[in-house]
Amino acid sequence: MAGIKSLAKDTAIYGVSSILGRFLNWLLVPLYTIMFPVEEYGVVTFVYSVIALVMAVLLCGIDTGFFRFANHKRWNDPIEVYGTCLTSLAVTSALFAILVTIFADPVSRWMECDGHPSYVVVMGWCVAIDTFSTIPFNYLRYRKRPVRFATLRLINIGLNIGFNLFFILLCPWLLKTAPETVGWFYRPEYGIGYIFVSNLIASGVTMLTLIPDMTGFRWKFNRKLWSEIIRYSLPLLVLAVAGIMNQTIDKILYPHLITDRAEALYGLGIYGANYKIALLLLVFLQAFRFAYEPFIFAQGKEKGENKFQAYRDAMTYFTAFALLIFLGVMYYLDIVKYLVSPRYFSGLKVVPLVMLGELFFGIFYNLSVWYKLTDRTQWGMWFSLLGLGVTVGLNIVLVPRMGYMGCAVAALCCYLTMMLASYFVGRHKYPIGYPVGRILGFFAIAALFYALGVVLLPMAGLGLWIDGVVRLLLLCAFVAIFAKIQGISVAQIAAPLVKFISRR
16 A cells, blocks of 8 residues: 555546646646637647647657666666767757758648748757656656656746747737837737747756756666667657557548648647647646656566566556546536637537547556566557547548547447457456456446536535535535445545645
């Protein structure tokens, strides 16, 4: 149980930065959806979908490989592992940025940025910087310095938001009232390009703040170590690329599956904005992942039943808490929906499907313990490729018939397939003994509470405020039932978070 308490504490710290950061970033979504046409927001959605894929390729799985070899018994010098990974990513990231700059024109045409190759150059350098910065951030996680990690992440987010507000709101106002102050650099026709410029400035400053974590030791590149890291990480590259494609391929394919380009970008804008609402669950998943990856490799050094019990407990707590978040968003969707402009409300129907898909992906991530600890990462690659096949196939079949709802259905089926495949293979390759019956029971309870709070309660016509209070009581009841089943008190569940807050 001590391991789970440590995991919960780190997840809480990472969660504060993730939740606050995501919330602040989501405040930009209404800004984008109000200030720019839907079609232009569709371009932003497309560009960031491609960027996520490119970053996965550039990382080459080295981010996970670092944790594996920094904890590996054959390599007793984590600094050597750190320096080797840093050097590798420094070279590949620099080469990528240079190539993108050279070939900006053809790339911009493919990325729906025709006429604005500078968009591609700006985001190319941003991707290179963010990719390189991943390893210093991972080093902070390895050293168990979640507070510094969270602080630097929040600095990045704050800068990004600040410059977005500066370029999108303040500069147009100054151009009208005092043109001499911004007229020498600000160009209104650059439009959504200032979203990308803000991102680049934030990424550059963040990398500078990481300099203390990249100095004070001798950078060493061990070719033999690097080759072993690459052999371990290459299947993870395929896994990461396929995983990112599972999240983004629908947005990349969408403009090519709808005949009318304007209609395609409009629908993509609607889907992309509502996808942001569904990612409220992804905030928790991201915070959990930041804490969980160092946890599983450190726990992997343990022997005996305690190690497996920690993995079982982590799966149980993760699933229950994710279901609680799902219910909370569904209960208060009438409030949460105002994260986007009312012009986008027609796409709210995708939110429950995408959230449920992300929940299945979170369980899949928990299940990844077995192939990461046994160095059989090729299995993760096969699971992700299987999911990618489901995603692409269903998008091709469903999108022309259902529009962006086809994207949501495909995402749900993809993650469900990956989760089931990983569970059944892992049960034979590395049996951990997850409490499947108990977890399915939590799903059944959540389904009942969903029916009560989302389907039946509105039919009673009690009014908005009463509905809100009843739903809050239902959420409290869900937590109480979970505590009862686990044989713990509600206070014990909240203890790690309360302890963290009291220390702040």
